[in-house]
Amino acid sequence: MVTLDELPSTIYLKTEFRIELFCKAYYKAGSLASIGVEMGYKSRRGLNGVPRDMWLGRSGIPRKHIASLLTLTGVSVNELFKNIVTKEESQEVDNWMKLYEEYKLRNNSYKK
Numbered sequence: 703m704v705t706l707d708e709l710p711s712t713i714y715l716k717t718e719f720r721i722e723l724f725c726k727a728y729y730k731a732g733s734l735a736s737i738g739v740e741m742g743y744k745s746r747r748g749l750n751g752v753p754r755d756m757w758l759g760r761s762g763i764p765r766k767h768i769a770s771l772l773t774l775t776g777v778s779v780n781e782l783f784k785n786i787v788t789k790e791e792s793q794e795v796d797n798w799m800k801l802y803e804e805y806k807l808r809n810n811s812y813k814k
Contacts (some may be wrong), residue, residue, distance in 0.1 A: 706769055706779065712762035714792035719785035721795065724757035725805035726775040740774045741767040757801075759794040 734750040
């Protein structure tokens with residue numbers, strides 16, 4: 703079985719999985735900066751851009767921060783492994799807020 707230490711230093715994920723992962727993180731953390739802090743980054747001006755760029759697929763997720771993101775979202779390591787792709791296969795998306803609004807609508811419809 704592969705461990706997190708054996709993953710590449712930067713991890714890229716399938717688009718749908720990455721969107722779902724960061725939507726869960728935003729829902730639990732409450733803000734982009736809080737996602738970054740939960741992932742182990744120091745709170746600072748401009749921190750919003752770090753998780754936003756990962757969410758959009760503009761940048762990969764550093765291996766040293768992936769475990770914290772999985773803990774925050776409750777996603778298993780096995781699920782992560784199933785959804786890793788190469789940098790070339792990773793696809794960018796345009797609007798994280800629109801994706802989050804769609805996530806909230808989906809989740810609220812399940813609760814009714």
